[in-house]
């Protein structure tokens with residue numbers, strides 16, 4: 001019995017070592033990848049900081065990876081969040097969104113943050129979450145950015 005347990009532990013350890021060599025591809029777009037979005041939606045320095053601190057890791061190609069992102073299987077788990085988050089809302093693809101989609105995604109920001117769905121709980125354990133003041137600044141920026149998109153939608157009759 002003892003020998004079997006020893007073997008199981010050995011195999012588990014070997015598997016843990018082997019999976020370290022399977023590394024998910026990383027986002028390393030840097031500031032360039034959020035520049036078009038920020039030029040268009042004009043966040044203040046403060047709001048840009050809020051987005052960078054709490055949102056860009058999963059919603060842009062500018063992801064700041066923590067050290068534990070190097071450790072499998074945590075790396076797979078983080079990669080899954082980033083992929084899923086970017087699939088729903090990716091500021092690095094902002095230019096490819098229609099005006100209607102841009103307006104809608106901005107609207108969703110307020111909803112998701114107000115309801116406490118964003119940032120994801122697993123993220124806030126480590127990174128903390130927005131203060132009430134940060135939320136207020138964020139929502140004000142969303143409202144302003146949406147104004148110009150809504151103007152565009154009105155002109156185009158959508």
Ligand code: HEC
Nearest residue numbers: 054055057058081084085088089108109112118119120123
């Ligand atoms: C740890 C990764 C992560 C972080 C950080 C994060 N999100 Fe998300 N976000 C996701 C995932 C995954 C989804 C899709 C699944 C879901 O809705 O739960 C999502 C969905 C969304 C959506 C919904 C898009 C739609 O059309 O339904 C919005 C808007 C959003 N996030 C905004 C934000 C904002 C704003 C922040 C920062 C305050 C943020 N997220 C931080 C992972 C993240």
